[in-house]
Amino acid sequence: MLCLMIGAVFTGVWQAAHRGKAVAAERMPQATSFEKDIAPILRSHCVRCHGLEKQESGFRLDRRDDFLNGGDGGAVVIPHKPDESRLIRLVEGIDSDVVMPPDGNRPSDVQKKRLRQWVNEGADWPERFKELPGKP
Numbered sequence: 001m002l003c004l005m006i007g008a009v010f011t012g013v014w015q016a017a018h019r020g021k022a023v024a025a026e027r028m029p030q031a032t033s034f035e036k037d038i039a040p041i042l043r044s045h046c047v048r049c050h051g052l053e054k055q056e057s058g059f060r061l062d063r064r065d066d067f068l069n070g071g072d073g074g075a076v077v078i079p080h081k082p083d084e085s086r087l088i089r090l091v092e093g094i095d096s097d098v099v100m101p102p103d104g105n106r107p108s109d110v111q112k113k114r115l116r117q118w119v120n121e122g123a124d125w126p127e128r129f130k131e132l133p134g135k136p
């Protein structure tokens with residue numbers, strides 16, 4: 001009987017510990033990597049209209065300085081504030097009439113989440129990347 005009780009207590013502790021871990025993992029996902037997670041999204045979905053050849057709305061995101069300067073409307077990203085960042089609002093279609101990209105080649109839901117998370121974490125574009133990393 002005592003054995004059973006001890007067993008039950010241990011099982012309970014073990015389960016609680018594991019539940020705790022699962023919750024913590026959900027709340028604190030891995031930090032986003034600009035180079036591995038973000039640059040490829042910008043490259044495949046945005047550079048075509050916001051790069052060397054075209055700068056729609058005065059916005060260019062293939063170079064760090066231009067990205068930080070933003071477009072005709074000023075800064076497009078406010079670190080830690082995705083809901084106030086035009087880039088996120090446009091990509092998620094929050095303001096309904098304009099969505100980025102406007103031509104249908106939309107980022108996937110996972111990619112959109114990554115962008116939001118990146119801005120949440122401070123939208124770091126490391127200084128060592130003067131230009132958008134990755135192959136054109």
Ligand code: HEC
Binds near residue numbers: 072
């Ligand atoms: C097919 C061309 C095209 C693609 C691809 C595209 N955009 Fe745009 N982008 C535009 C146009 C056109 C505007 C101006 C829209 C308007 O003001 O109505 C714009 C405006 C913007 C602005 C506002 C800039 C400012 O200061 O006014 C941001 C931010 C932006 N785009 C981000 C993105 C991002 C991020 C991606 C990739 C996920 C992307 N765009 C892909 C054409 C494009």
